[in-house]
Amino acid sequence: MLSLLLVHANQVVPLESLVEELWDDTPPKLARKTVQTYIYHIRKALREGAGDGPWVRTEPRGYRIRVGTGQLDLWRFQELCSRGRAALSEGRPGLASDAFREALALWRGPAFSGTAAGALLSAQQARLEDLRMAALEQRIEADMELGIHRELLSELKGLTLAHPLNEVLAGRLMRAAARSGHRQVALDAYQRLRAAMVGELGLEPSAEVRDLQRDVLEDVLLPERRTAAAPTDETVRPVVVPAELPPRSADFIGRTRQVAAITAAGRPSGAAASALPAVRVVVVTGGVGTGKTVTAVEASHQLRGHYPGGQLFATLHRPDGTPVAGRDALTSLLLSSGHPDGQLPSAVEDLARLFRSWTSERRMLVVLDDAGSPGQVIPLLPSSPDCAVVVTSRWRLEGLPGAVTRVELKGMSEDEGVALLGSAAGARRVARERPQAAELVRLYDGLPLAVRALGERLAARTDLLVRDLLCRARDDGQRLAVLRGPQHDSLRRVGTAHQRLPAAERELLSLLCRLPRPVRERELLRAMELSGRRTGEFDRLVESLVASHSVEITECREGLAFTVPVLSRLVLSERVRVDRRASPREVAGGSGGAGDRNPPDPAVLAGIGT
Structure with missing residues (x-):
């Protein structure tokens, strides 16, 4: 309630608005009396503060909080932004x-x-966040007007990862990278923006951003200019402290034990840390949709204070599922570290040696x-x-050097899922x-x-009830469709993850x-024989699928x-239903041919264990 009064400082907030904020459309019978009690406690708390502090006055239609000049940081923020805009225009x-x-x-x-926001305060939160982002974009614009481009690359890469649909930030990164001589970084930024916009909004980037991409391709952007000559000697080049961690997720729930395990394994331990013979590596592993990235980012934010040398972040697969080449990944990390593009070697081995040499003198956190x-x-x-290095992967990544700790993620508990x-x-x-x-929550493991995704569906439609989604989700044929709102990116990730598997595993x-789940070993072997597959590689294929968290193993009496x-099963089953006539390799995403055998009829498969 105090937050709503402050955001409307020196204005009357109607009683009806306070009731709506506190209870939505289901206020209790004594709502007015309860609001009066809250106002009393607010007044008491303010009286115990500064003598001339803000105070709350009762008005005919509601309440008004009086705030004097210099008492509200929001006003100071808006004043400074107005000053910045004026200076920029001048x-x-x-x-x-x-x-x-x-x-x-x-x-x-x-x-x-830390405030439980209702509908009205949530709208104000969104408005203030828009103001903050506008100020950030204009600050970056001012820095670029000063000829500062290279120093902005690390910050802009982190911002575009956090805001993948923000065309302004993507354009700033493209311009800063191109003017610093890093055209590939600029083109990669455009491709990420376009993939996100087409995938989530069905829209192409604006004409301005497309024109900027053409300018980068044609190399017509002017190089960076400065009021003073940039230093060329390595000894006087300013030290870059990268800070590339994406922002924490605002709705991060649970995972207390796993986050604690990651931070314990990645945290230096005083004198013992310097005696540790190897780099600390934490592998956060789990199946598709288990929240590996968001958990790793949360833990990395808790660790960042232990690594003053900086924090680097690299994504090792592109949005279409293709892996990032080692040369591209190393080049990106070294550019973020302040190394000039023109002085980087071309061979992967040389880049890796340079990266190890640079990090050897620093206390760094690297997130892959x-x-x-x-x-x-x-x-x-x-x-x-x-x-320290934090890695997320569906695989266990056996054979990594260093002091390796593995933290496995599975589905959330019922209470955590409901809270999310x-x-x-x-x-x-x-x-x-x-x-x-x-x-x-249980239906989706x-x-x-x-x-x-379910929460976003509910948030997008206030008329939709949880029981409405539940009725549809109980039907296996509709369970996947329930997740499909205006954005399909989450389900596309499941599909691209499946495509990364080798053909035989697919x-x-x-x-x-x-097959009806769970599938017993003898049932699966018989199904392989019926579909013409060789059973001699059964152990190897199953081991590979288990290692990639594509299949889970349990023990039963047989x-x-x-x-x-569940998500993988739903997505792959839908693909099978789309084309019943497809061969096993076509359904699995391989390149089937005329010689492929037809899969056994589903009714036959369903009766294997009978």
Whole structure:
């Protein structure tokens, strides 16, 4: 309530607005009396503060909080932003940059963090976040007017990862990279923006951004200019401290034990840390949709204070699922570290040696997201025991050097899943249908990817009830469609993850999805024989699928049983239904031909164990 009064300082906030903020459309009978009690406690708390502090006055239609000049940081923020915009329009980028920096320094986190926001306060939160982003964009514009481009690359790369649909930030990164001589970084930024916009919005980037991409391709952008000559000697080049961690997720729920395990393994331990013979490597592993990246980012933020040398972040697969080449990944890391592009070697081995040499003198935290193999990770590892690396992967990544700790993620508990659903759709709204919400979480095995998608569906439609989604989700044929809102990126990730598997593993996984679960070992072997597959490689294929968290193994009285995680099973089963006539290799995403055998009829497969 105090937050709502302050955001409307010196204005009357109607009683009806306070009631709506506190209870939505279901106020208690004594709502007015309860509001009066809250106002009394607010007045008491303010009286115990500064003698001339703000105070709350009762008005005919509601309440008004009186705030004097200099007492509200929001006003100071807006004043500094106005000063910065004026300086920018007058051609004084230095003054503009200073004003915007001072304004942004007033922020210590999200607006009204720690406050349970209703509909009205949520709208104000969104408005203030828009103001903060506008100030950040204008501060970067002022810095670029000063000819500062190279120093902005690390910050801009982190911002574009956090805001993948922001065309302004993407354009700033493209321009800064191109004017610093890093055209590939600029083109990669455009491709990430376009993939995100087409995938999530169905839109192409604006004409301005497309024109900027053409300018980069034609190399017509002017190189960076400065009021003074940039230093060329390595000994006087300014030290760059990268800070590339993406922002924490505002709705991060649970995972207390796993985050503690990551931070314990990645944290230096005083004198013992310097005696540790190898770099600390934490592999966060789990199946598709288990929240590996968001968990790793949360833990890395808790670790960042231990690594003053900087924090680097690299994604090792592109949005279409293709792996990032080692040379590209190392080049990106070294550019973020301040190394000039023109002085970087071309061979991967030389780049890796340069990266190890640079990190050997620093206490660095490196986060490598979505790794596909040990070979992709090893060239990117520092050698110094004063550094730590957090890697996310579906695979266990056996054979990595260093002091390796593995932390496995599975589905969330029922309580955590319901809490995550409530954080996206509204805690009070979900609490009114707690049993239905719990069943909905169980149907999707508590996978954060699915639960968050369900929460977004509910948040997008206030008329939609949890029980409405539950009724559809109970039907296997509709369970996948329930997750599909206006954005399809989450489900596309499941599909691209499946495509990364070798062809033989894809075929077996597709076959498993057609069998009633769980599938016993002898049933799977018989299904392989019926579909014309060789059973001699059974152990190797199963071991590979288990290692990639594509299949889970349980024990039953008849021996081993196999289960495909719910999201993978739903996506792959849908592909089978789309084309019943496709061969096993076509269904699995391979390149089938005229010689492929037709898969056994589903009715035959369903009766294998009978």
